[in-house]
Amino acid sequence: MDSDLLSHILQDLGLPENYGEKRRLHFCEEAKVLVKIGLNPYGKTIYLEPDTAKAWEKMKEAALKENIELLPLSGFRSIRTQAEIIRMKLESGRSLDDIMTANAPPGYSQHHTGRALDICTPGFIVPEKDFAQTPAFQWLTIHAQKFGFIMSYPVNNPEGFIYEPWHWYFVPSDRIV
Ligand SMILES: [Zn+2]
Numbered sequence: 001m002d003s004d005l006l007s008h009i010l011q012d013l014g015l016p017e018n019y020g021e022k023r024r025l026h027f028c029e030e031a032k033v034l035v036k037i038g039l040n041p042y043g044k045t046i047y048l049e050p051d052t053a054k055a056w057e058k059m060k061e062a063a064l065k066e067n068i069e070l071l072p073l074s075g076f077r078s079i080r081t082q083a084e085i086i087r088m089k090l091e092s093g094r095s096l097d098d099i100m101t102a103n104a105p106p107g108y109s110q111h112h113t114g115r116a117l118d119i120c121t122p123g124f125i126v127p128e129k130d131f132a133q134t135p136a137f138q139w140l141t142i143h144a145q146k147f148g149f150i151m152s153y154p155v156n157n158p159e160g161f162i163y164e165p166w167h168w169y170f171v172p173s174d175r176i177v
Pocket residue numbers: 074111116117118166167168
């Protein structure tokens with residue numbers, strides 16, 4: 001996306017155009033190639049970039065062998081969709097500062113890359129911190145890294161986001177099994 005358009009999208013939400021740099025967030029390019037990985041529990045089709053999709057399939061299968069069912073909740077999200085989500089929250093009356101602790105500004109969400117995946121499990125299909133109490137999360141903390149997934153936003157993360165135990169980011173490495 002060109003930087004003028006991104007500046008316009010940020011300003012339209014009431015964010016300064018240098019908001020990302022000021023908060024030391026990393027700009028995230030939108031994925032160019034995406035594949036479907038299936039539906040989330042709400043019936044929405046989820047997309048990831050191809051290498052992430054492969055790693056997710058392997059991880060999901062490995063978990064299932066140990067009776068842990070991992071489900072996708074959210075995958076690729078465009079810069080424009082990110083702006084729409086923030087816009088809807090503003091319209092529902094939440095303050096921009098509050099929203100910015102839970103949502104990255106447009107252009108700075110790992111979901112733009114197609115390499116980020118919000119994960120849930122049957123019986124817990126919302127992105128809330130109590131996901132950390134589920135056996136699915138316990139399994140992920142032990143095994144996800146072997147498949148290339150890291151939890152981006154632990155407690156007190158330097159980016160200033162809330163604790164997001166459901167949010168995992170695929171970092172290609174030779175440790176992928
Ligand atoms: Zn996420």
